[in-house]
Amino acid sequence: MGKQINSAYSLPADHPPDAAGSRKLKAGRRWESPLAGYLFISPWLLGFFLFTFWPMIQSAYFSFTEYSLLEAPKWIGLDNFNKILNEDRLFYKSLGVTLWFVFISVPLKLMTALLVAVLLNRKLRGMHIYRTLIYFPSLVGTSVAIAILWSNMLGTDGFVNKLLSYAGIEGKSWIGSPDTALGTLILLAMWQFGASMVIFLAGLKQISGELYEAASVDGASRIRQFRTITIPLLSPVILFNLVLQTIAAFQMFTQAFVITKGGPINSTYMFALYLYEKAFGRLEMGYASAMAWILLLIIGAVTALIFFSSRYWVFYATDGGKSK
Amino acid sequence: MKKLSRSVTLSIAVCMVFVLLAACGSNNETPSSAEKPGEGAGNAESAKLRIVWWGSQARHDATKMVLDLYTKNNPGITFEPDFSGFDSYWDKLATQSAAKNAPDMIQMDAQYFNEYAARNQLADLSSGINVNDLDPNLLSAGKYQDKLFAIPIGSNPFGIVYNKAAIEKMGFGAPGDNWTWDELFQLARDIQPKLEKGKYALRDFTVDGEVYEMFQLSKGKGALSTPDGKLNVDEATWLEWCKVFAELRAEGVVPPAEISVSEKKYDPQLDLLLNGKVLIKQSYASDYPSWESVQPGVFGLAKAPRSTQAGGYIKPAMYWAISANSDHIEQSKKFIDFFINDKEAADILGVTRGVPVSTQILDYLQPKLNDAAKAQLGLINATKADANPFTVGPKGFGIFIVDFNKVGAEVIFDRITPEQAYQDIVKHWEADIK
Numbered sequence: 089m090g091k092q093i094n095s096a097y098s099l100p101a102d103h104p105p106d107a108a109g110s111r112k113l114k115a116g117r118r119w120e121s122p123l124a125g126y127l128f129i130s131p132w133l134l135g136f137f138l139f140t141f142w143p144m145i146q147s148a149y150f151s152f153t154e155y156s157l158l159e160a161p162k163w164i165g166l167d168n169f170n171k172i173l174n175e176d177r178l179f180y181k182s183l184g185v186t187l188w189f190v191f192i193s194v195p196l197k198l199m200t201a202l203l204v205a206v207l208l209n210r211k212l213r214g215m216h217i218y219r220t221l222i223y224f225p226s227l228v229g230t231s232v233a234i235a236i237l238w239s240n241m242l243g244t245d246g247f248v249n250k251l252l253s254y255a256g257i258e259g260k261s262w263i264g265s266p267d268t269a270l271g272t273l274i275l276l277a278m279w280q281f282g283a284s285m286v287i288f289l290a291g292l293k294q295i296s297g298e299l300y301e302a303a304s305v306d307g308a309s310r311i312r313q314f315r316t317i318t319i320p321l322l323s324p325v326i327l328f329n330l331v332l333q334t335i336a337a338f339q340m341f342t343q344a345f346v347i348t349k350g351g352p353i354n355s356t357y358m359f360a361l362y363l364y365e366k367a368f369g370r371l372e373m374g375y376a377s378a379m380a381w382i383l384l385l386i387i388g389a390v391t392a393l394i395f396f397s398s399r400y401w402v403f404y405a406t407d408g409g410k411s412k
Numbered sequence: 413m414k415k416l417s418r419s420v421t422l423s424i425a426v427c428m429v430f431v432l433l434a435a436c437g438s439n440n441e442t443p444s445s446a447e448k449p450g451e452g453a454g455n456a457e458s459a460k461l462r463i464v465w466w467g468s469q470a471r472h473d474a475t476k477m478v479l480d481l482y483t484k485n486n487p488g489i490t491f492e493p494d495f496s497g498f499d500s501y502w503d504k505l506a507t508q509s510a511a512k513n514a515p516d517m518i519q520m521d522a523q524y525f526n527e528y529a530a531r532n533q534l535a536d537l538s539s540g541i542n543v544n545d546l547d548p549n550l551l552s553a554g555k556y557q558d559k560l561f562a563i564p565i566g567s568n569p570f571g572i573v574y575n576k577a578a579i580e581k582m583g584f585g586a587p588g589d590n591w592t593w594d595e596l597f598q599l600a601r602d603i604q605p606k607l608e609k610g611k612y613a614l615r616d617f618t619v620d621g622e623v624y625e626m627f628q629l630s631k632g633k634g635a636l637s638t639p640d641g642k643l644n645v646d647e648a649t650w651l652e653w654c655k656v657f658a659e660l661r662a663e664g665v666v667p668p669a670e671i672s673v674s675e676k677k678y679d680p681q682l683d684l685l686l687n688g689k690v691l692i693k694q695s696y697a698s699d700y701p702s703w704e705s706v707q708p709g710v711f712g713l714a715k716a717p718r719s720t721q722a723g724g725y726i727k728p729a730m731y732w733a734i735s736a737n738s739d740h741i742e743q744s745k746k747f748i749d750f751f752i753n754d755k756e757a758a759d760i761l762g763v764t765r766g767v768p769v770s771t772q773i774l775d776y777l778q779p780k781l782n783d784a785a786k787a788q789l790g791l792i793n794a795t796k797a798d799a800n801p802f803t804v805g806p807k808g809f810g811i812f813i814v815d816f817n818k819v820g821a822e823v824i825f826d827r828i829t830p831e832q833a834y835q836d837i838v839k840h841w842e843a844d845i846k
Contacts, residue, residue, distance in 0.1 A: 157510035158531040240681050244610075244671055244689075264670035266825060352673040353821045368503035370811055370844075371527070373510075 226282025458488030523810030566729030566766025630723030729766030
């Protein structure tokens with residue numbers, strides 16, 4: 089994630105010092121050695137090496153060991169991986185649950201985010217207030233307190249069922265039934281669309297109004313404009329959000345841990361939750377580390393797939409209007 | 413990706429900052445717990461002792477008062493307490509122990525005692541703490557390979573809790589000390605017609621391995637594990653148990669599966685006893701203050717039902733242990749000695765950790781006990797008469813019970829038959845016990 093910020097800010101420096109960027113050029117001359125640049129990013133670098141890179145090296149080592157947390161790790165080679173892939177039913181179960189969650193929640197969430205962004209992209213009085221209000225749930229949405237609130241609201245006697253009963257519908261325990269628990273968590277994830285929404289909104293603001301004017305002069309309907317102008321011009325932003333949300337969804341933990349504890353009967357037993365229970369509940373840190381590396385490979389593969397597919401659907405206006 | 417425009421990248425950056433802030437916010441506990449209690453390490457007089465326990469609000473309040481009392485009597489000794497519910501407690505303790513940063517004093521449970529003692533995480537307590545007034549049987553549950561690593565701090569019988577107010581109002585008498593499982597099931601069936609829709613007489617015990625254990629004990633088939641650490645689930649008894657509850661479920665005397673599995677113990681909204689959805693369920697004596705503090709005077713405790721023999725047992729409610737890596741082992745021992753033997757401390761603690769283990773303290777407290785405490789003491793005395801010996805499960809037993817209960821959940825959702833469930837239980841045992 090930090091990488092994104094990094095490349096975003098270093099963009100100007102990447103440009104060749106041509107005549108057009110004369111102001112940037114001056115700024116560039118003041119620091120001729122790259123040292124200053126590294127100094128500026130040093131807080132991030134420090135954080136990265138201490139809290140990301142080093143633990144990763146450690147977990148790579150642990151994944152080849154039997155490590156109970158309370159005793160020193162013992163080297164066992166590939167045994168952990170072997171056991172995970174060949175014997176562990178729960179591994180496949182939790183992976184299946186997680187894949188369902190990713191494939192359904194991410195598109196739903198992005199669609200909601202885009203829809204809301206389009207609605208908020210109008211010129212109305214007090215729009216700033218609406219934007220803030222609608223973004224707000226994303227700030228608090230992943231917190232434990234909110235998760236507990238949801239679990240009370242969705243219980244048999246919860247607020248949701250009370251509302252339904254006014255409409256004459258008899259509710260059920262939404263998180264207590266294995267048929268609806270995962271769906272409920274997916275709906276809860278949708279509620280946190282704010283971050284994607286803000287990025288979509290910024291993307292929408294970049295699209296020149298002239299395009300829409302020209303299109304309406306030609307008699308194109310709103311829906312048609314959305315399909316042929318908004319979506320293509322927004323596609324780089326969609327790609328970005330898709331990658332980010334997919335990675336986040338694979339690591340879904342809080343709601344599954346707090347609201348359903350992975351239950352009922354493992355119907356919401358997310359991969360990250362299984363990993364956590366292996367590591368801290370069953371004190372099998374080595375095994376859990378191996379699981380984490382497998383998850384990394386899976387996320388890497390899915391992300392690569394998305395990037396590969398992007399050449400067929402992502403459109404960069406700066407390429408002279410040609411889709412690659 | 414390179415071609416995202418500047419305002420897009422800016423808003424991405426802003427979102428990232430929020431994500432980072434959120435991440436930092438949730439992590440800011442870590443640095444403080446990483447602080448080494450180095451101060452006063454060489455000084456016998458002053459020390460800051462870290463102490464952790466799990467429990468309900470009543471226990472938290474009482475314990476904090478005892479800590480204050482000790483600090484008042486022993487200037488220089490201060491405490492850094494940390495307390496939580498049961499589940500997250502063990503995750504955190506394991507992490508701290510891995511970092512060799514475990515608290516000085518640790519409240520320990522029988523299910524986890526072997527894990528920690530076997531891995532040299534606990535200090536030897538054979539000397540320095542006065543245990544003369546403790547029941548030797550109970551004390552032996554704090555021993556690992558004949559060395560004392562943990563001091564039991566409450567005796568804790570397992571039994572049944574019931575909504576006394578509601579049941580008496582319907583005209584049923586309190587269960588006697590010799591009641592049987594059949595009488596329990598019959599009582600539940602008699603109560604059910606008098607209940608409004610959405611309420612149930614009895615909890616579905618198919619998902620509670622510990623309650624099944626009481627049933628198996630009462631049939632004379634022993635505990636879930638043998639003393640030498642072998643699996644001891646009797647297949648015929650298990651099938652009978654599943655059948656009884658399948659019938660009760662069909663009759664609507666126990667709740668449907670989705671309600672049974674969504675219970676969260678002690679949560680006023682989601683605990684089925686506290687929210688009034690069921691009238692009868694299992695309870696350790698030490699759980700009782702948690703029911704009583706939410707709805708005073710409503711509940712009663714009953715002895716574990718019997719079949720051919722008694723089903724109850726008494727286990728140590730919990731222990732105090734000291735981390736082997738502590739810099740303040742002697743000071744910690746002194747505090748534990750105070751905790752179990754001091755009358756002033758006993759006045760404050762009452763029965764928040766089960767009935768006190770010291771016979772002296774118990775005699776001292778007995779006349780002062782309130783109704784809740786008397787209920788616990790009553791359960792102890794009723795159970796003591798014919799209690800089964802308590803079996804500390806082998807290493808990994810705590811995990812096995814969690815898996816056992818998950819298998820039970822699959823049974824009540826009709827995903828597997830009780831016969832398959834038995835096979836799964838055997839498989840889990842092989843995987844969990846090491």
